[in-house]
Amino acid sequence: xxxxxxxxxxxxxxxxxxxxxxxxxxxxxxxxxxxxxxxxxxxxxxxxxxxxxxxxxxxxxxxxxxxxxxxxxxxxxxxxxxxxxxxxxxxxxxxxxxxxxxxxxxxxxxxxxxxxxxxxxxxxxxxxxxxxxxxxxxxxxxxxxxxxxxxxxxxxxxxxxxxxxxxxxxxxxxxxxxxxxxxxxxxxxxxxxxxxxxxxxxxxxxxxxxxxxxxxxxxxxxxxxxxxxxxxxxxxxxxxxxxxxxxxx
Amino acid sequence: xxxxxxxxxxxxxxxxxxxxxxxxxxxxxxxxxxxxxxxxxxxxxxxxxxxxxxxxxxxxxxxxxxxxxxxxxxxxxxxxxxxxxxxxxxxxxxxxxxxxxxxxxxxxxxxxxxxxxxxxxxxxxxxxxxxxxxxxxxxxxxxxxxxxxxxxxxxxxxxxxxxxxxxxxxxxxxxxxxxxxxxxxxxxxxxxxxxxxxxxxxxxxxxxxxx
Numbered sequence: 001x002x003x004x005x006x007x008x009x010x011x012x013x014x015x016x017x018x019x020x021x022x023x024x025x026x027x028x029x030x031x032x033x034x035x036x037x038x039x040x041x042x043x044x045x046x047x048x049x050x051x052x053x054x055x056x057x058x059x060x061x062x063x064x065x066x067x068x069x070x071x072x073x074x075x076x077x078x079x080x081x082x083x084x085x086x087x088x089x090x091x092x093x094x095x096x097x098x099x100x101x102x103x104x105x106x107x108x109x110x111x112x113x114x115x116x117x118x119x120x121x122x123x124x125x126x127x128x129x130x131x132x133x134x135x136x137x138x139x140x141x142x143x144x145x146x147x148x149x150x151x152x153x154x155x156x157x158x159x160x161x162x163x164x165x166x167x168x169x170x171x172x173x174x175x176x177x178x179x180x181x182x183x184x185x186x187x188x189x190x191x192x193x194x195x196x197x198x199x200x201x202x203x204x205x206x207x208x209x210x211x212x213x214x215x216x217x218x219x220x221x222x223x224x225x226x227x228x229x230x231x232x233x234x235x236x237x238x239x240x241x242x243x244x245x246x247x248x249x
Numbered sequence: 250x251x252x253x254x255x256x257x258x259x260x261x262x263x264x265x266x267x268x269x270x271x272x273x274x275x276x277x278x279x280x281x282x283x284x285x286x287x288x289x290x291x292x293x294x295x296x297x298x299x300x301x302x303x304x305x306x307x308x309x310x311x312x313x314x315x316x317x318x319x320x321x322x323x324x325x326x327x328x329x330x331x332x333x334x335x336x337x338x339x340x341x342x343x344x345x346x347x348x349x350x351x352x353x354x355x356x357x358x359x360x361x362x363x364x365x366x367x368x369x370x371x372x373x374x375x376x377x378x379x380x381x382x383x384x385x386x387x388x389x390x391x392x393x394x395x396x397x398x399x400x401x402x403x404x405x406x407x408x409x410x411x412x413x414x415x416x417x418x419x420x421x422x423x424x425x426x427x428x429x430x431x432x433x434x435x436x437x438x439x440x441x442x443x444x445x446x447x448x449x450x451x452x453x454x455x456x457x458x459x460x
Contacts, residue, residue: 005274012270015448065298066291071443074450077457101302102295106457113460127309131302137360149319163367170370173377184439186432193390194374197381202435206442209455217454221445229441 011228018224023217031210031219038180038198039211045154045178046083050090054153056083057146059168060107061159061183062099062136069160071206072184073103076158077110078209078218083156084114088123095150097132098159099139104131140164144171157181157196158205166191173197182208255460259453266451307331330355393423 001009022031049056060076063069080096087094096107108129115124132146133139147155155172157165161183169192172179181192182200193199200208203225209218265287272284310324330351337348375394378387400420404413449455 001275005276009271009274012444012448015444016452019445019448019452064295066288066295071446074455074457075442075446078446078449078455098302100295101297101299104302104305105298110457113456116460126305127312129305130309131306133306134299134302135360137363138356141359141363145320145323149313164363166374167363167367167370170374173374184443186435186439189435190390191371194371194378203438203442206439206446209449215454217449217452221449221454225441225445229437232437232441 014231015224015228018227019217019221022220022223026216026220031223033207033211033219033222036204036211038200039208041178041198042154042156042180043212046086049153050087052153053091055092055150056087056094056154057150057152057156058083058094058096059143059155059157059159060096060098060103061157061161062139062164063103063160064100065102065106067160069184070103071160072182073098073159075206075208076156077106078214079156079158079212080107080110081114082209082212082214084111085118088115088118088120092151093123093125093128095128095130095146095152097130097139097142097146099132099134099136101131101134104129136162136164140167140171143168147171147175147177152177154178155180157183157192158200158208160184161188161192163188163191166195169196169199255456258458258460259456262456262458263451263453266447270451303331393428396420397423 022029046056048054058076058080060073060080061069063073065073080094083094094111096111098104098107108126111129112124115121132142146152152172152175155169155175155177157168157180161168161181162185165181165183165188169179169181173195178198179196180198180200181196182205183189183192184205189199189201193201207218207222209215210222213219268280269284269287272280307328310327312318313321313324314328334348334351337345337351341348343349375391378391396416397420400416400418400423407413446455450457
C-alpha cells in the first residue's frame, strides 16, 4: 500500500468512526446547525404548496450515477425522500427530473420507498420520476414547459450542474416561484448565486439532508465533517510552515 | 420479508461500495480486477438504464398528448422527432447523413442558442441581484465581477494606458489571490461533503436504491 493510500484509508476510517461516535452522542451533545434562511423558507414553501395544491419540483441535475459528479444528486435523493413523504397527501405530489437514466431509476425507487413509508403506496406514479433529456442543454430546454405545465411553485435544483444550471434557476425566477439551487461545481455556484433567489454555497448542498431532518446520521455527519475539515486545515498549515522553514516532507 | 429484502440490498450496496473503494487504496491485483469488473458492470447497467429512462420519457409525453394536458403540442413534437431519430439511427446507424443533419442543424444550434441565452440571463440576473438582495456579499460579488470584466476585456480606446494596465493588475490580484483562495476553501468543503454523502450510503443511512 502506498503512503497516499494509507493516509486516504485512515482518513476514511476516522471519518466513519466520528460519524458513528457523534450519532451515539446525539442526545448528550446535540448538533446545532448554523441557521440558513433558505432551508427555513423551503419548509414553509413546501407546506404552502401542499395546501395550495401546487407542485414541488426537484431537479437532480445532469450528472450520471457512475460519474465523479454523482455526489450532489445523491444528496438530492436524500432530500427527495423527505419531500416526497411531506407531499404524499397533496393533490399534486412532488415531481423529480434527472438527465441520466440510472439517476431517474434511483429517483423512482426513492419515491416508491417514501410513499410506502408514508402509507400512500397507491399514490406512487412512475412518471413522477422523469428523465427530462439526456444532454445538459436539452435537459434545461425541457424545464420551462415542465415548470409551466405542472403548476410548480417550489423549484429545487440539487444535483450536478454546469453553466446550464444558471438557466435552470433563471427559468424558475422568471415564473416568480421559490428557487433553491445548489451544486458541487465552484463556477456554477457563482452563476447560481446570481440567478437563484436561494443559492446554496460551498458544501451547503450536501448539508441539505441535515437541515431538513432527514435522519440523525445526516446531522452527526455534519459534525464529523467539521472535525475532519479542522484536521485537514491544521495539516495544511503545518505543511506550509514546514515548507517555509525549508523542511522537506 | 420487507426487512429481509432491505437488508439484502443494503448488504450488496455496502459490499460493492467497499470493494470499489478499497481498490483505489490497496494495490492488490484481486481488488484491482474486481474494481474494474464492477465498474464495467456499472457502465453496462447505466446504458441499460438510459434505455429505460428513454422509455420513461416517451411514456410521460405520450400520456400528456393522450390527456391533452397543457403544453401537449411540445410533447407531440418531441415524440415525433424522438421516433424519427431513433428509427433512422437504428436502421442506418448514427453516421447516416440525415441523422447527422438533424444533429448538426437542429440539436447543435438549439444548444448553442441556449449558451448565448445564458450570457443574457446572467447580465439580467446581475441587475436583478441589486434590487433583490441588497447585502454586503451581493455588493462584493457584483463589484468583483465588474472589476474582473473591466480588467479582462479589451478597451475601445487606450487599451495600453496605465489605467488599463492598473485594472489588468487588479483583475489578476482579485482572481489569483482572493478568488483562487476562496475557491480552494469551497472545494475543500465540497470534497468533504461529497465524501460524507458517499459514506452515508456505505453506512446504509441513505438508501437511494429504495427499500
